[in-house]
Every structure is written in C-alpha cells, then in structure tokens.
Amino acid sequence: MVLARPQPGPTMEPDVLESYKDRFGRHLSQTVPGRKELVVAEARDCTIKSADGRLFLDFISGIAVANVGHSHPEVVAAVQAQMASHAHVNVYGRFVLPAQVEIAERIAGVAPGDLDVAYLTSTGTEAIEGALKLARKHTGRKRFVAFERGFHGRTFGALSVSWKPQYRQPFEPLLDGVDFVPFDDLDAVARAVSDDTAAVIVEPIQGEGGVRVPSDGFLPGLRDICTDRGALLITDEVQGAMGRTGHWFSFELWGIVPDIVVMAKAFGGGLPLGAFVSTPEIFSTFLDPPLSHLTTFGGNPVSCAAAVAAFDIIERDGLLAAAETKGADLKRRLELTREQFPEFISDVRGRGLWLAIDLPPDLTMPIVHEMESRGVIVGSMLNSEGTVRIAPPLIVAEAEMDVFIGVLRASLRAAATGKLQG
Numbered sequence: 214m215v216l217a218r219p220q221p222g223p224t225m226e227p228d229v230l231e232s233y234k235d236r237f238g239r240h241l242s243q244t245v246p247g248r249k250e251l252v253v254a255e256a257r258d259c260t261i262k263s264a265d266g267r268l269f270l271d272f273i274s275g276i277a278v279a280n281v282g283h284s285h286p287e288v289v290a291a292v293q294a295q296m297a298s299h300a301h302v303n304v305y306g307r308f309v310l311p312a313q314v315e316i317a318e319r320i321a322g323v324a325p326g327d328l329d330v331a332y333l334t335s336t337g338t339e340a341i342e343g344a345l346k347l348a349r350k351h352t353g354r355k356r357f358v359a360f361e362r363g364f365h366g367r368t369f370g371a372l373s374v375s376w377k378p379q380y381r382q383p384f385e386p387l388l389d390g391v392d393f394v395p396f397d398d399l400d401a402v403a404r405a406v407s408d409d410t411a412a413v414i415v416e417p418i419q420g421e422g423g424v425r426v427p428s429d430g431f432l433p434g435l436r437d438i439c440t441d442r443g444a445l446l447i448t449d450e451v452q453g454a455m456g457r458t459g460h461w462f463s464f465e466l467w468g469i470v471p472d473i474v475v476m477a478k479a480f481g482g483g484l485p486l487g488a489f490v491s492t493p494e495i496f497s498t499f500l501d502p503p504l505s506h507l508t509t510f511g512g513n514p515v516s517c518a519a520a521v522a523a524f525d526i527i528e529r530d531g532l533l534a535a536a537e538t539k540g541a542d543l544k545r546r547l548e549l550t551r552e553q554f555p556e557f558i559s560d561v562r563g564r565g566l567w568l569a570i571d572l573p574p575d576l577t578m579p580i581v582h583e584m585e586s587r588g589v590i591v592g593s594m595l596n597s598e599g600t601v602r603i604a605p606p607l608i609v610a611e612a613e614m615d616v617f618i619g620v621l622r623a624s625l626r627a628a629a630t631g632k633l634q635g
C-alpha cells in the first residue's frame with residue numbers, strides 16, 4: 214500500500230473550518246482553556262497537515278504514540294484486514310482471538326525473564342489500574358511507593374500514585390497508603406518500603422517529569438530493595454517502550470527485570486492499546502476469584518493487529534538502532550544550540566529519541582508557539598516547568614531533524630531580539 218504524503222494547500226473552505234472550531238468549543242469538554250487553532254486534515258509519517266493547508270513536523274509523536282510515524286501504510290493495511298475479518302467479539306479473555314495471541318507472544322518475545330503474560334487494556338491509565346490491583350492481590354499488602362514528579366494517569370488509582378498536588382487535591386480522597394519519595398534517591402526508597410508495601414511504581418526515565426534519567430545505580434538498587442522486602446517492582450513504560458530509548462523497554466538500559474511492566478501509547482501503532490505484563494505466577498492470582506479483573510474493549514483485535522504491524526516495522530526497519538543513533542545526533546545538535554544560546558537553554562537531557570531542553574519557564578510556551586507558527590510541533594510537560602519535550606517518530610529523516618534545529622534556533626533568535634510572534 215502506498216499512501217501519498219500530505220501536500221500543502223487547504224482542504225476546507227474558511228467558513229467550514231471556523232465552524233469546526235466553534236463546534237469544538239461548544240460540544241467537546243475543555244480541559245485547557247482557549248480556542249483551538251489547528252484543525253487536522255491529515256497526518257502521515259512525521260507530518261501533520263492542517264485543514265487550512267499548513268504542514269507541521271510532529272516532534273512529539275502525538276505525545277509518545279507515533280513511533281512508527283502517523284498512519285504507517287502497513288499499520289493501515291493491518292487494521293483494514295483485521296476489521297474486515299472481525300473486531301470486537303466478546304469481553305476480554307472469553308474466546309481465543311488470534312490477534313491477541315499474536316501480540317501477547319510478541320511482547321513475551323522481547324521482554325526479559327519470565328515476563329511472559331500480558332493483560333491487554335485500551336489505555337495506559339487502565340493498565341496502571343490493573344498493575345496496582347495485581348500487586349495488591351498478589352502480595353496481600355496495601356501500600357505503594359511512588360516518585361516525586363512521577364505521572365501514571367488520571368483515573369483514581371493512577372492519580373493516587375501520580376505526584377503533582379494540583380492534579381490530585383481536587384479529587385481527594387484517593388487511595389490510602391501512597392508514599393512519595395524523591396526520584397533517584399535510594400536511601401529515601403529504602404526508608405519508605407515497609408513490609409506492607411505491595412509495590413514500588415517507577416518510570417525508569419520520568420516522562421512528564423521532564424525526561425529525567427536517573428543515575429546508573431538507581432534501577433538496580435530499586436530492584437534489590439524490592440526483592441529484599443518482598444515488594445513488587447512496577448515499571449511504567451507507557452512513554453518509554455517500543456524503541457523510544459533504542460530498546461524495546463527503557464528499563465533495559467540498566468539490565469534489570471521488573472515484576473510488572475506497563476505499556477500503552479506507541480504500543481498500538483496509533484490505535485488505543487495498553488498492557489500490563491508480568492509472570493505466569495503473579496498473574497495466577499487473577500484466577501481467584503474468577504473474573505477478578507475484566508474489560509470489554511481491552512485488547513481489541515483491531516488495535517492488536519495494528520500493534521503487531523508496529524512490532525514488525527520496528528524490527529524490520531531497525532528502528533531500535535535508529536533511535537539510538539539519530540537520538541545521539543539530535544542531542545549533540547541540541548548541546549551545540551545550548552552553547553549558542555546559553556541564556557535560554559539551561560539543560561539538555563534524555564536517551565535515544567526521548568529528549569528535552571530546559572528554558573526559562575516564562576519563555577517556554579511563547580517559544581513552543583513560535584516553533585509551531587514556524588511549522589514544528591513541540592510541547593511542554595505536565596510535571597516539569599520550563600521543559601520542552603522533543604521526541605519525534607523513530608522514522609524521522611535527517612532532513613527533518615535539520616528543519617527542527619533550524620526552527621528552534623530561529624525561534625531562540627526571535628526571543629533574543631524581542632521578536633517572538635507565535
């Protein structure tokens with residue numbers, strides 16, 4: 214299947230376009246104030262086209278989703294074939310659905326140790342809920358240890374282990390018994406983990422916390438503490454899996470094996486799909502009582518078919534290695550940009566194609582908007598003021614990285630001369 218790349222030029226009459234913006238504001242629940250300006254017409258590879266005819270380079274992959282690019286032709290073909298065969302049939306786990314088997318086997322094939330069993334969900338937050346339930350049920354313990362700046366989703370359980378007080382307080386009471394400790398501080402973890410801790414939940418590299426990479430001893434130290442105290446180690450790979458760091462899972466950077474791994478976002482190749490993955494022994498706990506966990510749409514066969522296609526593309530096209538080499542190159546060019554603009558860029562961080570820069574907090578959104586007005590989409594982060602996320606699809610071309618660096622530098626020059634317009 215060949216899909217044409219988006220070409221510039223409007224796809225809607227101006228009055229139709231404005232009417233979509235009005236109707237969006239009227240009928241869709243708003244969680245961020247302000248009128249939305251970009252009406253999407255198409256998205257392919259690294260490019261998003263707006264209905265008024267502009268092309269944008271997506272340098273955040275739809276927030277960690279489009280690792281194989283938007284609407285990859287092989288994902289589209291897999292979705293069409295699966296839909297033509299069957300989509301939803303019954304609730305999760307009632308019948309054998311080959312697409313679910315295929316994707317679960319693929320995860321087991323790349324996950325280390327005995328991480329051989331997946332429970333498929335629709336989203337990341339739903340997979341986190343399942344992982345927390347599994348940890349409590351398996352250990353018979355109640356408490357969780359989570360990290361400052363950590364983010365795991367917005368449902369009650371996931372919110373309970375997410376750090377930012379502004380997002381938590383309006384919805385309290387949340388789960389009892391969650392202790393937050395500083396990220397990358399093993400002494401604090403050792404003090405917090407007790408004989409009533411069901412699990413420590415960690416993003417091996419904190420995503421919304423600002424792409425923070427811990428020191429080398431942190432993940433192995435966490436593994437040891439959990440093993441010694443009988444608590445499970447849950448790694449949240451919702452942003453970090455599917456090649457983002459040059460590995461299938463970011464925890465592989467430190468050679469550890471967690472007890473439960475949570476994935477979503479890029480997992481579904483662009484469609485909604487999540488999973489919590491663990492050992493046969495830990496999962497056996499969900500059989501008692503029978504039906505102790507269920508979902509209707511989790512592991513929808515169409516999403517599973519898209520995920521299998523995404524696995525194939527990543528493997529065949531060498532996207533793990535590509536993420537590492539392209540990421541190193543992009544990071545080097547960001548460091549050079551930092552040397553050019555030391556008054557603006559205070560830090561460059563990340564691994565693989567999962568990068569971030571720190572800007573003065575009052576300039577972050579103006580620079581994000583400036584870059585968008587110049588055709589490059591980047592974004593801010595939920596739990597890290599002043600940080601700009603930079604995480605293009607793993608298929609990003611060198612020429613697209615050149616455009617990104619050019620637009621970043623032009624935007625910083627505009628800031629330096631008081632000419633920001635975005």
Ligand SMILES: Cc1ncc(COP(=O)(O)O)c(C=O)c1O
Pocket residue numbers: 336337338339341364365366367416420421449450451452477478
């Ligand atoms: C690390 C992490 N965990 C969990 C979630 C929740 O995933 P979802 O938005 O698919 O529910 C997110 C979403 O951004 C995330 O970044």
